[in-house]
Amino acid sequence: MSLPAYQNGPDPSVVCPPCGLCCNYVSVGIDPPSSVERVSTTLWLLYHPDVSVYQSHEDEWFLLVRSRCRNLAPTGLCGVYENRPFICRDYEVDGCEGTSDIPAEKVKFDDAKSFLTFVSKWKPRLYGRCLAAGIVPPAFMAAT
């Protein structure tokens, strides 16, 4: 009888509900959009489909790209559980997006317009400098 691939570690089916939510994107830290230059870079990111930008509850900013991990099995379990990357091992099940009602992010933007509307309220003077610098296309301007 063959043993399951996770024989040397916990059974993933009892570690967490195998919803697979945390295996369907990658995210990397980015500079906060606190200058015209950085707002411009954030806009460039958000002009691409399947890319989002979010601020964590710890006020750190991240780029998020929706992409399903090739190791995620149809069962919702990890196909390389025993040898999964450290970042997967470190992910906390407590309070994760699959087990908590609290949104995983403080704020999240899937498009340029919603991001610019946020900037116009969050930092009105910065938004004004972005307008003056010519990086805000008319179609994406925040409503005033």
Ligand code: SF4
């Ligand atoms: S989001 Fe949470 S419950 Fe869902 S697979 Fe990831 S760790 Fe498990």
Ligand code: SF4
């Ligand atoms: S390696 Fe496994 S745990 Fe990590 S993202 Fe892929 S399926 Fe999920």
